[in-house]
Amino acid sequence: METILKDILDAACIREYIHTCEMGWQQGWHERNGGNLTYRMTGEEVAQCRPFFSEERPWVKMGVTAQHLAGEFFITTGSGKFFSNVARRPRESIGIVQINEAGDGYRIVWGLEKGGKPTSEFESHFMNHAVRVQATDGACRVIYHAHPANLIALTYVLPLTDRDLTRALWKSATECPVVFPHGVGVVPWMVPGGPQIAMATSELMKEYEAAVWAHHGLFVSGPDFDITFGLMHTLEKAAQICVLALSCGQGIRQTITDDNLRAIAHDFGVTINEKFLD
Numbered sequence: 001m002e003t004i005l006k007d008i009l010d011a012a013c014i015r016e017y018i019h020t021c022e023m024g025w026q027q028g029w030h031e032r033n034g035g036n037l038t039y040r041m042t043g044e045e046v047a048q049c050r051p052f053f054s055e056e057r058p059w060v061k062m063g064v065t066a067q068h069l070a071g072e073f074f075i076t077t078g079s080g081k082f083f084s085n086v087a088r089r090p091r092e093s094i095g096i097v098q099i100n101e102a103g104d105g106y107r108i109v110w111g112l113e114k115g116g117k118p119t120s121e122f123e124s125h126f127m128n129h130a131v132r133v134q135a136t137d138g139a140c141r142v143i144y145h146a147h148p149a150n151l152i153a154l155t156y157v158l159p160l161t162d163r164d165l166t167r168a169l170w171k172s173a174t175e176c177p178v179v180f181p182h183g184v185g186v187v188p189w190m191v192p193g194g195p196q197i198a199m200a201t202s203e204l205m206k207e208y209e210a211a212v213w214a215h216h217g218l219f220v221s222g223p224d225f226d227i228t229f230g231l232m233h234t235l236e237k238a239a240q241i242c243v244l245a246l247s248c249g250q251g252i253r254q255t256i257t258d259d260n261l262r263a264i265a266h267d268f269g270v271t272i273n274e275k276f277l278d
């Protein structure tokens with residue numbers, strides 16, 4: 001039995017969503033309208049929130065299609081909205097969209113008041129959900145995009161390959177191979193905000209939980225808000241350590257070896273992506 005809500009903002013999924021936006025803002029990853037967050041709601045959450053939905057707003061076509069996400073409901077940040085305002089102005093800053101039966105369009109059923117629209121990166125989020133749902137047997141529910149400074153800085157000084165970024169991050173903190181054993185993908189610099197970057201990103205997300213956008217930011221995925229936010233946090237912390245170590249100016253004297261990485265993976269029971277190891 002679901003509890004009957006007096007206000008949709010009392011729903012646990014909305015409260016957790018807003019809390020995640022607030023934490024991202026506090027980390028300094030969301031200057032101005034930077035970053036966006038989407039969450040694929042469960043059937044129970046949709047049932048609980050449905051009394052607050054309206055079906056008056058029009059269907060909007062996307063430039064991408066995922067038939068297996070037809071009829072799903074997503075909580076999303078709004079285009080041009082600031083993470084810093086989500087907690088105090090949620091009804092304008094975020095909304096819920098329903099995907100149409102063809103899996104190629106959406107309509108806003110709650111929130112994004114005063115003419116708001118879903119994030120400009122909604123197509124990237126949608127395609128990332130599409131591939132991560134399949135890669136995780138339906139477990140993936142959260143896609144999160146942020147602009148963490150150290151990770152972005154590394155895209156100016158490291159070779160822009162999955163292998164180079166992954167190895168640098170794995171070797172920057174001992175927990176990394178456990179937290180992202182598949183590694184990270186790298187999307188070369190592209191104009192953001194459309195189907196082209198959405199397709200390039202989701203291609204990488206078939207293999208990885210995270211994809212870096214060169215000179216821009218990062219997309220991560222996960223089954224819930226904590227795990228997804230934690231992945232972003234771990235990646236950025238590793239990047240910060242890498243930047244600090246390189247900034248000392250004497251080069252890397254010693255590091256975690258490839259056999260050390262194998263030993264961590266073995267003892268923590270994760271399968272590390274061997275293609276990145278020597």
Ligand code: 2HA
Nearest residue numbers: 033034035036121192
């Ligand atoms: O939402 O982060 O990539 C603003 C952005 C675009």
Ligand code: ZN
Nearest residue numbers: 034035216217
């Ligand atoms: Zn961005």
